[in-house]
Amino acid sequence: xxxxxxxxxxxxRDSGQAPPQVxxxxxxxxxxxxAEGHPVTEDTAGLLTSHLVMALARLLNGEPIEQxxxxxNVAAELADHPGAVERARAISLxxxxxxxxxxxxxxxxxxxxxLAVLRKNALRxxxx
Numbered sequence: 001x002x003x004x005x006x007x008x009x010x011x012x013r014d015s016g017q018a019p020p021q022v023x024x025x026x027x028x029x030x031x032x033x034x035a036e037g038h039p040v041t042e043d044t045a046g047l048l049t050s051h052l053v054m055a056l057a058r059l060l061n062g063e064p065i066e067q068x069x070x071x072x073n074v075a076a077e078l079a080d081h082p083g084a085v086e087r088a089r090a091i092s093l094x095x096x097x098x099x100x101x102x103x104x105x106x107x108x109x110x111x112x113x114x115l116a117v118l119r120k121n122a123l124r125x126x127x128x
Contacts, residue, residue: 004042016059048114059101074109081116088112
């Protein structure tokens with residue numbers, strides 16, 4: 001994992017904003033994405049990392065996660081990215097199994113948006 005992205009995770013851990021099991025879970029997910037050829041760097045996955053860490057930490061702390069007014073717009077945008085939605089749902093299932101924290105649909109949609117952007121970056125990198 002890129003040093004700057006690893007530092008982001010360490011800062012979440014060291015500051016107490018997220019428990020170690022959350023940052024470990026996110027790090028594992030990022031490692032899998034990188035192994036599949038996605039460009040997982042601070043620049044490409046920093047927002048994804050922060051979003052997922054904070055959402056999981058809030059869920060583990062029993063804090064509510066509100067539905068967003070843009071959920072319908074996001075869902076419509078994701079119609080062209082079914083793989084990203086499927087991947088986000090799989091991550092949510094793993095989070096529920098490993099952490100006891102299932103992401104609500106609004107968070108799954110936002111995670112899918114991040115994953116769709118990450119996929120676009122991977123495709124751009126492969127095009128000469």
